[in-house]
Each structure stands twice: as structure tokens, then as C-alpha cells.
Amino acid sequence: MPRRDQPGKIPQNMNLPIEKWATETNLPHEALGALREASVCYRAGAYRAALLFSYVTWGLVLRSRILRAKCPPGYPDAKWTTLQDSMSNEDKWDVAVFDATQTQKPATIFSVSDDLRAQVRYWKDRRNDCAHSKNNSIAAPHVEALWEHLRSNLDKFQVGGSVEDLVERIRDHFDLNITPPGAPCDELARTITTAVPAKERLAFFDSVSAVFRSKIGTRDFWNAKAPPFFEAVIRVTPEHVVADAAQFLRGHIDALALVLLAHPHLSHVLRGAPDSVRMLWRTKLSTRGSESTALYASILRMGLIPSGEREEAHQHMIDQAFLPPPDPQDFDTLCQSGYFTAFKSLAINERKLDNFDWGNSNAAMMAFYVGTFPLDDESARALSSIFSSPYHPRSARDRLRELFVGRQEKREELAKAIARLGISWPEPLLGPQAPAPAG
Numbered sequence: 001m002p003r004r005d006q007p008g009k010i011p012q013n014m015n016l017p018i019e020k021w022a023t024e025t026n027l028p029h030e031a032l033g034a035l036r037e038a039s040v041c042y043r044a045g046a047y048r049a050a051l052l053f054s055y056v057t058w059g060l061v062l063r064s065r066i067l068r069a070k071c072p073p074g075y076p077d078a079k080w081t082t083l084q085d086s087m088s089n090e091d092k093w094d095v096a097v098f099d100a101t102q103t104q105k106p107a108t109i110f111s112v113s114d115d116l117r118a119q120v121r122y123w124k125d126r127r128n129d130c131a132h133s134k135n136n137s138i139a140a141p142h143v144e145a146l147w148e149h150l151r152s153n154l155d156k157f158q159v160g161g162s163v164e165d166l167v168e169r170i171r172d173h174f175d176l177n178i179t180p181p182g183a184p185c186d187e188l189a190r191t192i193t194t195a196v197p198a199k200e201r202l203a204f205f206d207s208v209s210a211v212f213r214s215k216i217g218t219r220d221f222w223n224a225k226a227p228p229f230f231e232a233v234i235r236v237t238p239e240h241v242v243a244d245a246a247q248f249l250r251g252h253i254d255a256l257a258l259v260l261l262a263h264p265h266l267s268h269v270l271r272g273a274p275d276s277v278r279m280l281w282r283t284k285l286s287t288r289g290s291e292s293t294a295l296y297a298s299i300l301r302m303g304l305i306p307s308g309e310r311e312e313a314h315q316h317m318i319d320q321a322f323l324p325p326p327d328p329q330d331f332d333t334l335c336q337s338g339y340f341t342a343f344k345s346l347a348i349n350e351r352k353l354d355n356f357d358w359g360n361s362n363a364a365m366m367a368f369y370v371g372t373f374p375l376d377d378e379s380a381r382a383l384s385s386i387f388s389s390p391y392h393p394r395s396a397r398d399r400l401r402e403l404f405v406g407r408q409e410k411r412e413e414l415a416k417a418i419a420r421l422g423i424s425w426p427e428p429l430l431g432p433q434a435p436a437p438a439g
Contacts, residue, residue: 016039016042016043017147017151018035018038018039018147018150018151019039021147021150021151022035022036024184024186024187025187027057027061028060028061028064030060030064031057031060031061031064032057034053034054034056034057034060035053035054035057037049037053038050038051038052038053038054038057038143041053042140042143047138047139047140047142047143048129048130048133048138049130050143051126051127051130051138051142051143051146052127052130052131054143054146054147054150055123055124055126055127055130055146056094057150058123058146058149058150058154059093059094059097059098061154061157062097062100062101062110062157063087063093063097065157065158065159065165066083066084066087066097066100066109066159067084067087068165068168069159069164069165069168070159070164072107072108072109072159073107074106074107075106075107075109076106079106083096083100083109098120098124101117101120101157102117102120102121109159110157110158110159111158112153112156112157116153116156116157119149119153123146123149126138126142126146155187155190155191155194155195156194156195158191158195163195163196163197163200163204163207165195166188166191166192166195166196166204167204167207167208167211169188169191170185170188170208170211170229171211173185173188174211174212174225174229184232185228185229185232186232186235186236188229188232189229189232189233189235189236189237190236190237192204192233192237192241193237193238193241198240198244201241201244201245201248202244202247202248205244205245205248206248208229209226209252209255212225212226212229226255226258226259227258227259227261227262227263228262230245230249230255230259231259231262231263231266233245234246234266234269242269245269246269246270246273249269250269250270250273250276253276253279253280253283253284254284256276256280256284257280257284257285260280260295260298261284261291261292261295262291264291264294264295264297264298265298267295267298267299267302267304268302270299270302270304271302271304274304274306277299277304277305278309280299281296281299281305281313281316281317282316285317290324290327292317292322293323293324293326293327293330294326294327294330296313296317297326297327297330297333297334298330300333300334300337300339301333310337310338311338311342314337314338314339314342314343315342315346317339318339318342318343318346318347318352319346319352322361322362323343323361323362323365324364324365325364325365325368326368340369340373343365343369344369344373344378344379347362347366347369348378348379348382349378349382351382351386353366353382353386353393353396354382354385354386354392354393355393356393358393359392359393359395359396360393360394360395360396361395362396363393363395363396363398363399363400364399366396366399366400367396367399367400367402367403370383370400370403370410371403371407371410374413375410375413375414375417377417377421380414380417380418380421380423381421381423383400383414383426383429384418384421384423384424384425384426385423385424386426387400387426387428387429388424388425388426388427388428392428397428397429400429401428401429401430404429404430411430414429414430415430
């Protein structure tokens with residue numbers, strides 16, 4: 001394998017880890033441009049130029065944060081105004097950014113450790129080696145080490161303790177005038193770990209929620225933005241941050257429902273919170289269609305509904321909700337939990353199918369049940385009685401008739417049961433009955 005300190009040896013089509021990171025990180029436009037230049041130089045073996053552009057990337061990100069931030073606590077307003085003014089000066093901004101990383105009196109600008117301040121000094125010296133053509137060797141490992149420094153530490157450099165800055169960055173991320181829809185917010189979520197002290201996390205999540213609700217002032221904005229944000233927090237942050245996010249959501253049942261309906265696989269955040277589980281299925285899962293069924297199946301799969309409450313939960317869901325056929329990945333869970341037994345008990349035995357509102361709303365689910373499970377005598381009697389009458393739920397009739405027309409084996413199954421039981425022929429479902437053979 002060729003040595004990486006030999007120029008021109010990096011394939012042009014090689015995917016660099018720093019490029020993947022850059023696509024997942026909401027870098028300022030000018031910083032992203034500098035990092036692209038660094039990647040081009042790295043591939044060409046121009047490692048001094050690559051390191052120089054990488055250091056510029058670092059500085060441009062911090063410059064952007066200084067320009068957007070409010071004056072840190074304890075820092076003089078006049079000096080802060082001067083610092084922000086220097087960020088617009090092409091001849092001064094890079095030096096001013098470095099000085100800001102080292103500032104600790106009269107107050108810190110970036111609340112980081114002394115070790116991180118020393119690392120910044122090290123990379124500034126390497127930047128000077130490159131800019132002034134000093135004799136120190138600069139090879140590929142130096143560039144890669146700086147990139148690792150960027151990935152590991154960039155989020156730690158937030159102005160003034162960083163909580164307020166992070167809230168503003170989240171606001172900007174979900175502002176369509178600044179950030180395109182669907183942009184990943186994983187890096188913002190990861191920043192919570194270093195930017196938000198543990199004792200402030202619940203208040204932080206409350207501030208973010210206020211941003212979502214106040215941005216447009218309608219639930220639609222909350223519905224669109226809260227689920228991806230909390231999904232990212234739960235997916236990419238350490239357990240202690242996830243625990244705080246889960247605690248916040250459990251204390252805000254509307255938010256919890258919106259997040260879990262959009263991402264039902266996250267129902268594990270309800271572990272150890274039986275009151276929240278019960279509140280969720282009793283008050284937030286009715287009339288929500290396939291989202292509701294998927295989340296209900298996930299809750300069952302996680303074993304979050306005690307066995308003694310499952311029958312009650314099934315009956316509540318079936319009695320209250322609009323029930324589309326379940327997704328295939330949820331079918332076994334629902335079967336094993338007794339869900340379809342409860343469905344038959346209510347729809348067939350108690351004749352909810354004959355209720356116009358329920359029968360028409362759940363026509364697709366009724367057709368799914370009849371098409372999936374064997375027709376026992378009780379089901380045949382119910383279908384005969386309900387659909388032999390001139391008054392019956394028409395949507396249910398139409399969906400069941402489609403089933404029996406399209407699947408001859410199901411039509412024969414019902415016809416044989418009717419003949420065996422000596423009950424009425426439901427012509428609206430099966431069409432005219434064939435005349436009995438003569439003699």
C-alpha cells in the first residue's frame with residue numbers, strides 16, 4: 001500500500017469520513033466550502049493546503065457562532081460588540097476567533113476545558129507551519145488528526161455556556177427560510193450531551209418545545225418538527241440524555257403521542273412508566289388509523305401493557321378506534337396478544353359490525369379478519385343475519401363482497417356454513433343463490 005505522506009496517492013473517488021460528517025452536520029455555507037477545498041487538497045496530496053483549509057473551516061464555524069450569539073454572562077457588552085465587529089473584518093477575524101477560544105477574563109466566551117484550549121493552540125501552530133512554509137513536516141496523518149479534532153470537539157465550542165446558542169441553532173434548523181426540509185438534526189441532538197448540563201436538560205427540552213410551538217403558532221408546525229427532533233435525540237445520544245428526553249415526553253402526553261405515533265419503534269422510552277402507557281392507549285390512540293395500530297402493536301411487543309390489562313386495552317382500542325388492517329410486521333404481535341380474539345368478540349359476537357358507524361368505519365378491517373381467519377359458525381350466523389337484512393352498513397357490505405368475489409375459497413367456505421346451519425343466504429355478499437339441483 002502506498003504511503004499516505006506521498007503526494008498524489010489518494011484516489012479521487014475515495015469517500016472521506018470527514019465528507020460524510022460534513023453532510024450530516026449543519027455547517028455554515030462558507031465553512032462547508034472551506035472543508036470541500038481541504039478534501040480536494042488532501043486527495044491531491046497537498047497536505048499543507050488541506051490542513052490550512054481545515055483550520056479555516058474550524059474558524060469559520062466559530063465565527064458564525066460568535067456572530068449569532070448573545071453576549072456571554074459576565075462579558076462586557078462593549079467588548080462583545082467590538083469582537084462581533086471584528087468578525088466582519090477579513091484581516092482580523094481569524095486572529096479574533098483564536099483569541100476568543102483562549103479568553104477567560106473578564107469572562108469565558110467558550111466554556112471549555114484548559115486541555116481543549118491547549119489543543120486549539122496546537123492546531124494554530126500547525127496552521128502557521130503551513131501558512132508560513134516552516135520546516136516542520138505536515139503529512140496526511142496531521143490532516144486526519146485535525147479532522148478528528150473537528151468531529152470530536154467542534155460542538156463543545158458554544159458561546160456562553162451554549163444552552164441558549166443551541167436552542168437558537170435548533171430554531172434555525174427548523175426554519176425553512178434557513179434550512180431545507182428534512183435536513184438531519186443528528187448533530188444538533190449529539191450536541192446536547194456537551195452543551196446542556198444535566199440539571200438543565202428538562203428546562204432545555206421545554207425551551208425547544210416552546211420554539212416549535214411559537215414558530216408558526218399552530219399544532220401543524222409542532223407535528224412536523226417535534227417528532228424528527230426527539231427521534232434523533234433518542235437515537236443518537238447517550239442513555240442519560242435519552243432518559244431525560246423520555247422523562248420530559250412522559251410529562252407532556254400530547255408531545256409523547258406525536259413522537260411515538262410518528263416513530264412507534266421508540267415506545268421503549270415508556271419502560272418503567274405504566275401510568276404513561278395507560279394514559280397513552282386510553283386517550284391518544286383512538287381514531288388515528290394505521291399510526292395508532294402500529295404504535296399499539298409496538299407497546300404490546302415491548303410488554304408494556306400488563307397481562308391483566310390487555311383485554312381491557314384491546315376492547316378499548318377496537319371499540320374506539322378506526323381500524324385499518326395491520327401492517328404485516330405487526331400481525332404476529334397482535335395475534336399472540338389476543339387482539340383478534342377480542343376483535344371477533346366485539347365485531348361478531350356482540351354484533352358491532354351491525355352498527356352503521358362502526359361497521360362502515362372498520363369495513364377494511366372486517367374484510368381483513370374474514371379473509372385471514374377461518375369462518376366459524378358464529379361468524380357465519382352474524383354475516384347471514386346482518387347482510388340478509390335490507391338495512392346494513394354499506395361500506396362493510398361492499399368490502400366483504402369484494403373479498404368473496406375475489407376469493408372463491410372464502411365464498412365456498414361461507415356458503416357451506418350457511419347450508420350446514422340452515423340460515424339465510426346473504427345475497428348482498430354472495431350474489432343470488434344457485435338453485436338447488438332438481439329431484
